[in-house]
Amino acid sequence: xxxxxxxxxxxxxxxxxxxxxxxxxxxxxxxxxxxxxxxxxxxxxxxxxxxxxxxxxxxxxxxxxxxxxxxxxxxxxxxxxxxxxxxxxxxxxxxxxxxxxxxxxxxxxxxxx
Amino acid sequence: xxxxxxxxxxxxxxxxxxxxxxxxxxxxxxxxxxxxxxxxxxxxxxxxxxxxxxxxxxxxxxxxxxxxxxxxxxxxxxxxxxxxxxxxxxxxxxxxxxxxxxxxxxxxxxxxxx
Numbered sequence: 001x002x003x004x005x006x007x008x009x010x011x012x013x014x015x016x017x018x019x020x021x022x023x024x025x026x027x028x029x030x031x032x033x034x035x036x037x038x039x040x041x042x043x044x045x046x047x048x049x050x051x052x053x054x055x056x057x058x059x060x061x062x063x064x065x066x067x068x069x070x071x072x073x074x075x076x077x078x079x080x081x082x083x084x085x086x087x088x089x090x091x092x093x094x095x096x097x098x099x100x101x102x103x104x105x106x107x108x109x110x111x112x113x
Numbered sequence: 114x115x116x117x118x119x120x121x122x123x124x125x126x127x128x129x130x131x132x133x134x135x136x137x138x139x140x141x142x143x144x145x146x147x148x149x150x151x152x153x154x155x156x157x158x159x160x161x162x163x164x165x166x167x168x169x170x171x172x173x174x175x176x177x178x179x180x181x182x183x184x185x186x187x188x189x190x191x192x193x194x195x196x197x198x199x200x201x202x203x204x205x206x207x208x209x210x211x212x213x214x215x216x217x218x219x220x221x222x223x224x225x226x227x
Contacts, residue, residue, distance in 0.1 A: 042221070
């Protein structure tokens with residue numbers, strides 16, 4: 001079993017939809033959880049960062065961590081065509097900090113106007 | 114403006130010809146990393162550095178070298194490139210502290226080894 005699993009999609013939704021992106025992981029010691037957005041032909045950009053369990057909200061984006069289920073989610077409310085990108089989850093193993101991340105493979109999202 | 118720069122952006126080379134991809138950041142970050150991104154495999158870490166003269170292997174270090182002589186620069190060296198190193202490479206720098214994480218990726222270097 002891979003350390004981090006992410007459905008690669010692709011996922012296509014209409015503008016205004018609520019989008020739910022998910023990752024599961026196997027290492028219960030992961031502490032830091034991140035979501036990245038990567039536009040085509042660009043480097044990833046850090047979107048959300050959470051420590052341990054709980055929710056974090058930033059505008060239309062909400063990151064959720066459920067350590068008991070080893071499951072993290074990113075919700076996008078009122079999705080826009082500009083949200084079309086590949087979304088990657090990432091987390092740190094117990095011996096590393098932000099410098100040693102394990103990434104999911106990324107899910108490609110398309111928001112149709 | 115916070116920035117991570119990489120050069121070159123595109124490179125075609127032949128097997129065995131040594132090359133260096135440069136990476137520079139202007140944010141005074143301590144942490145820097147190199148990743149490669151391949152279809153179906155996602156982002157995989159090659160090497161990382163926690164400070165000047167402190168580097169360590171990531172998940173796929175074979176065939177690569179790095180050095181960190183200055184805080185702002187973290188070059189990636191391929192001593193004898195092979196076709197399986199054809200990939201998209203990203204450099205990143207980050208800061209973790211005070212409950213905040215900031216991380217920036219460079220624009221990527223697309224490498225083709227013939």
